Amino acid sequence: MFSYLFLICLFNSNTVRAYSPSNPYVNSAWVPGEDRYHGVHDGIEHTKQFINEWTVVIDGDEEVAQLVALELGYVYGGPIRWAEQLFLKSRVKRYPTADPDMAVHRVKRVESDNGTTVRARRSEGSRRPLFNDELWSQEWYLQDTRTVRDLPRLDLNVLPVYALGYNGKGVRVSVLDDGIEHNHTDLRLNYVSYAWDKVDIYSASWGPSDDGRTVEGPGRLATEAFERGVTKGRDGKGIIYVWANGNGGGNKDNCNCDGYSSSIYTVSIGSASQHGLFPWYGEICASTLATAYSSGAYKDQKIATTDTGDSCTLGHTGTSAAAPLAAGIIALALHANPNLTWRDVQHLIVWTSEYAPLSANPGWQENGVGLRFDVRFGFGLMNAGALVTAALNWTTVPEKFVCRIEATPLQDNEGRLSSGETVEIPININDCEINYIEHVELVVNVRYNRRGALEIFLTSPQGTRVQLLSTRAKDMSSNGFVNWPLTSVATWGENSNGLWRVVIQDHTDEQNSGEIGPISIIVHGTRDRPAHMRQGPRKYTNYNYQEVFDYFDGVLDNPNTDDNSQANAPEEHSTEDVNVNDIDPTILAEVEKELQRIHHGMVYNRSPGL
Structure with a gap:
């Protein structure tokens, strides 16, 4: 017997509900798969509008799903295509109900449900x-x-x-x-x-x-x-x-x-x-x-x-x-190369993106393995x-490993933060198998009366310091952060082991205060050195002087070019003079x-x- 996840819709209710968690540390749980957090920020924090749909897991096959729909007065709509054992149900007006949620819970076979929100995109x-x-x-x-x-x-x-x-x-x-x-x-x-x-x-x-x-x-x-x-x-x-x-x-x-x-x-x-x-x-x-x-x-x-x-x-x-x-x-x-994996593509982008065309901007730094990074432009x-x-x-890049390390809980008043103050949290990683980092996620829990006043920085064992969160003047929320992952790629290629330093600060002159809860780091990367890194650090050349092929010469001389490519070739190059030095x-x-x-x-x- 399988569990089926399906969507049900109520066409006879126009209820609009707003969600406001009373405690920013509740309603959060781990989502299976690579230690992913799932908290109250998953699309409902600012939701003002809901539609009458639910995603529901039931025990049973497709026939059972249809019977459940019939008993509740819903119309079975078939599986949502990307998910295994996922079905769509929409409800026709059959009998009034003051609380549509209760109708769902009337069937014992229902394992779980959650309202489907309309999110502003x-x-x-x-x-x-x-x-x-x-x-x-x-x-x-x-x-x-x-x-x-x-x-x-x-x-x-x-x-x-x-x-x-x-x-x-x-x-x-x-x-x-x-x-x-x-x-x-x-x-x-x-x-x-x-x-x-x-x-x-x-x-x-x-x-x-x-x-x-x-x-x-x-x-x-x-x-x-x-x-x-x-x-x-x-x-x-x-x-x-x-x-x-x-x-x-x-x-x-x-x-x-x-x-x-x-x-x-x-x-x-x-x-x-x-x-x-x-x-x-x-x-x-x-x-x-x-x-x-x-x-x-x-x-x-x-x-x-x-x-x-x-x-x-x-x-x-x-x-x-x-x-x-x-x-x-x-x-x-x-x-x-059709054999590239999704991680291969990310490695390729990191390894081939150009610093020189954007070098006039502030913020560039070189990480512990010589990769240049800017929070404005990535690599x-x-x-x-x-x-x-x-x-x-x-x-193909080696197998990926994931390490999750909890910070030592802050004692007494160590986790309290107010305007004008800074809290530093050390996280020591000793036995992680990851020698070549890809992504780092800092999972934070913070209660604070004005979330937008917070800044968060992370420094790696090799000295790469990156700002994970900047102040946001318009963020007046007192919800804080609940199991929220702040992601960084700035330490790509570095070793995960050693002392990491987390800095959480409020440098405003406001009267803010709050408390820092559990903090953890999730590191993604490889144990073995990727092949493209075995020749040493990334070499940066002058992008302006890289070889540029003449389009027509390349197309006409290359036997790999198909007829469609030749047919779509441009008739001529633009010769517009763009003097970028004269802003x-x-x-x-x-x-x-x-x-x-x-x-x-x-x-x-x-x-x-x-």
Whole structure:
């Protein structure tokens, strides 16, 4: 006998409920699989709207599920496609009930249930993240448009990959969205809404609100979907989830408060402007893996893509535009080497992303193994040519290990924190098998009367210090953090063993106070050295002078190039002179104007997501 998880819907009730936990340390539990925490921030902390649906586990097969639906007055709708033994039930109006929850509990076979919430999903940009080659001459981020070699390069180094004959053929990229305009000319033949087992890459440009006060992560179903995707998808090699890291910079948001983009299973992508600068909307985040180009200041060029109304636009903006570019680069790598696992892809991005095009920005540091990292950009600008070249002869990374270490409980008043104070918590790791770190999660429990005043830092045994949480002026919540994982990739490649230092501080002059609860570290990585690290530290070359193939020479001479690639070749290169050293003096004024607009809520354009 199996247990079945299904969704039931009540069409005869319009109840709207708000959830407010009375104790921030309750309603939390471990979720099976890699020591994942599941707490009260899983999508209901700021939820104001609920729909009449439940996910329910019952003991029995499909026939039993149908009988349960019949007894409760629900309509059986079949399994939700990604989950094993998961069924959909929707209720028709059959008899009134003051409390629909009680009707569910009337059946003894019901094992558990939870209300399904409608979550506010904000698109990380104002347009849909879709690509259209008809505007090739405007796609400055895909081709080297320099007329003078000494000017900085502005592209993602894609043309050399085309010249080698790789165009992503056969790789399925799905946009995680609600299906808007699925009959668009450029989409209708490739739009696969449900067949997750046939998708290689998911690109998501939505998430919890970037309002600078929300803390929200995947709920139970979304967490299980992620885990199933990386363990079962692509014949066990794992689906690659690419996630926009958010547009909340104007609200001083931090994407470590977004449990989707900060998940270890996602490739979190930030943005850089045409001038290689951190955009006004960008969020700092220790979990950001890499960066792609997008919009910047008002006069900077934006991204070309398809648009609603069966049209095209040159105005795609935000991290919504950056994430699909990253997904496209990953598709090129999977065309070159279909055997790459989801972890291989993350290693490739870390090992090939470029520091030089973004080096004018503050915050860059070198970690304990020589990798350059910035909480604004991750490991740098994605380099399609370098990534695909490395993928061609890639050796699969070794088996992953997970270590979870609890900090020694704080005694007496050691865990108390007030405005103007700092608490340091040492965590000593002695016997973890991980010699080469991938992700680190600091799982925190904090009661505090104003969560947004908190800052959290983590220092590794090799001396890499990274800010996991920055202050958020708009976060006035007193809910604190409950089993909330703050993720960092800054220590990638380092050894896990030694003394880690956690610093939690409130440097405001307010009258805040609270208490620090249990703290633990979850380290993900390998015991054996990955093959690409055996040749020594990463070598950084001058990105501006890397070899650039002539597109036509590469296509015509390369026998691996198929007819479709030649047919879609551009007729000519753009010769527009982009003098990036001569930044318009009005840019700073435009940035200030945009920040003022964002503070007044004028540029947020919400759209529904999953």
